[in-house]
Structure formats: structure tokens, C-alpha cells
Amino acid sequence: MNPNSPFLRKTSFKFPIEEWRVQESCHIALATDSHYALKEDLDDKCYSDALLKMVEFVKTVNPLGCDFAIHLGDFKDEDLVPNEKSTLEYLEKMEHEFSKFKGPRFHCLGNHDLDSITKKQFLEIAENSGNGLDSRIEPRSGYYAFDLKSIRFVVLDANYDEFGNDHFFRRGGDWQKPFIPEKQHGWLKNTLDDSPYPCVLFIHHPLYAYVKNGHSYHVVNHMEIRAILEASQKVLAVFNGHMHEEMYHELNGIRYFALNSMLEGTFVQRNCFYVFEIQPDRMRIDRYERFHKLDGKRINSDI
Numbered sequence: 001m002n003p004n005s006p007f008l009r010k011t012s013f014k015f016p017i018e019e020w021r022v023q024e025s026c027h028i029a030l031a032t033d034s035h036y037a038l039k040e041d042l043d044d045k046c047y048s049d050a051l052l053k054m055v056e057f058v059k060t061v062n063p064l065g066c067d068f069a070i071h072l073g074d075f076k077d078e079d080l081v082p083n084e085k086s087t088l089e090y091l092e093k094m095e096h097e098f099s100k101f102k103g104p105r106f107h108c109l110g111n112h113d114l115d116s117i118t119k120k121q122f123l124e125i126a127e128n129s130g131n132g133l134d135s136r137i138e139p140r141s142g143y144y145a146f147d148l149k150s151i152r153f154v155v156l157d158a159n160y161d162e163f164g165n166d167h168f169f170r171r172g173g174d175w176q177k178p179f180i181p182e183k184q185h186g187w188l189k190n191t192l193d194d195s196p197y198p199c200v201l202f203i204h205h206p207l208y209a210y211v212k213n214g215h216s217y218h219v220v221n222h223m224e225i226r227a228i229l230e231a232s233q234k235v236l237a238v239f240n241g242h243m244h245e246e247m248y249h250e251l252n253g254i255r256y257f258a259l260n261s262m263l264e265g266t267f268v269q270r271n272c273f274y275v276f277e278i279q280p281d282r283m284r285i286d287r288y289e290r291f292h293k294l295d296g297k298r299i300n301s302d303i
């Protein structure tokens with residue numbers, strides 16, 4: 001697919017970096033909340049078209065030469081009656097398409113990734129293919145870090161209960177109460193402190209309070225995590241999914257980007273994914289979304 005396809009609109013957002021801290025430019029392909037499953041649509045949630053959207057994502061970003069791709073979680077979903085076998089098949093199909101990305105690829109764990117399968121089962125199939133990049137990546141861990149082009153990238157996992165047990169929703173648990181356990185705090189602090197580079201973080205759940213329609217979406221102990229990030233003075237940006245909504249906040253000098261989901265809408269109606277570029281003096285986010293109204297007006301001169 002031509003990345004300049006008239007059916008995808010690219011909109012760019014630029015954010016200056018005050019301090020010159022990044023040596024080399026870096027491009028990252030980002031997608032989140034695709035929720036693939038072969039089940040009936042629910043309102044505008046079109047689970048079965050997520051596979052086509054993943055195919056389009058990979059075909060669009062491959063010619064752009066991104067340094068890596070990362071999915072921010074809720075990669076797949078499950079049947080209305082939870083079923084381990086079909087859930088594993090959904091995960092395998094999505095991973096098969098994601099693996100066509102030409103470069104290292106990574107996953108953040110989302111709550112729907114731990115519905116009728118365990119964290120261990122998910123991580124056995126959803127590979128973090130950049131394992132060769134850096135010894136810091138533990139293949140079977142939901143949280144890890146790696147260095148690329150003078151930036152340290154850190155992936156966090158908030159899919160735990162308050163006692164530090166892995167969430168596994170088939171056996172219970174409250175998706176509205178994700179915690180980052182104590183063990184990960186120390187690891188995060190050390191990972192940031194010993195970084196010679198500025199850091200960019202990825203996590204499924206927001207690190208600020210976010211409540212919608214009576215449901216709570218944020219990491220319960222987000223203030224403790226934010227204190228670690230702020231104390232390091234090395235965090236350029238934090239990306240999350242989970243909210244199915246785009247949002248931007250700058251809190252105590254750190255930029256927080258919530259990215260929109262792939263899930264909503266049929267394939268012909270909608271897709272949504274991003275490319276994030278870090279340059280020495282600025283960050284840029286390109287949003288790709290479906291453009292299906294050919295009204296004769298050029299909306300964005302970038303494409």
C-alpha cells in the first residue's frame with residue numbers, strides 16, 4: 001500500500017524539546033487497542049476488522065523505515081463466552097500480521113490481553129523481537145527497557161492487583177484497579193537513574209487520574225510512579241493507550257500522550273495509528289486516520 005494513499009489522512013503535531021539531549025533522530029510506529037476477535041460488533045466496536053487494520057498499519061509504516069514498532073496493549077480481545085483456544089488464535093493471527101513489520105517490534109500488556117489467557121501465555125506468542133538489541137529485555141516480562149539511537153525506551157506493566165499478583169480476569173480481578181507493584185518501582189528507578197540517555201516510556205494505562213462514565217482507567221498508584229519519573233529528570237515523553245481517546249498533558253515537565261484506538265469503526269470507516277519522531281530539538285507525532293470523504297479539498301499538504 002502506498003503510504004501516500006488518499007484514503008489515509010496524516011496530521012502532524014510538533015512539540016519543541018528545550019534541551020538538546022537527543023543525538024540522533026528516531027522514528028517509531030505506534031498502534032494501540034486493536035481488540036481483535038471474531039465476535040459481533042458492539043456499538044461502534046468492530047472487533048473483527050482489527051486484523052485488516054493491523055495489515056494496513058504495517059503496510060503503511062514499512063516504507064517509512066521506522067526504527068521499531070510498538071503496540072500499546074489490548075492487542076486482541078476474546079469471544080462473548082470466554083474461550084482460551086479461540087483467544088490464542090486471535091493473538092496468533094494478530095502477531096502474524098504484526099510480525100510483517102520490517103524491524104524490531106514490541107508489546108505493552110493491556111488488560112484485555114489477560115482476559116481468558118494468562119500473562120505467560122500472551123508473552124509466549126506476542127514476541128518482543130528486539131531481544132537482540134539489548135540484554136535489558138527479559139523475554140517473558142511485561143516490563144523491560146532497551147536503548148536505541150541514544151534514547152532509552154522503557155515499557156511498564158500495570159497489570160497487577162494491589163498485592164502484586166498478575167491480573168488474569170478469567171479468574172477474577174478488577175480491571176479498574178491496575179497497580180504497578182513495588183518491585184517494578186525499584187527497577188524503574190534504577191533503569192532511569194543509570195540511563196546515559198533521555199528516556200521515553202510506554203504503558204497501557206494512563207499515569208494520571210482518568211475516569212469516564214463512572215469507570216476508572218488509571219494506574220491506582222500513578223503518583224508514586226510519576227514521582228520516580230520526575231526525580232530522574234530524564235523523561236521526554238510517556239505514551240499510553242487504554243482510553244480509546246487522544247489526549248495530551250504536560251505535567252511537571254513531562255509530556256503524556258494518550259493515543260487513540262484502532263478498534264472503533266469498520267475497516268472502511270476508520271483506522272488510527274501513529275508515527276512518533278524524535279529529533280534533537282523537537283518531537284513530532286503523525287496521526288494516520290481514514291479519510292473517506294473525497295470532497296475535492298486538500299486537507300493536509302504533507303501528503
Ligand SMILES: [Fe+2]
Nearest residue numbers: 033074112242
Ligand atoms: Fe482497550
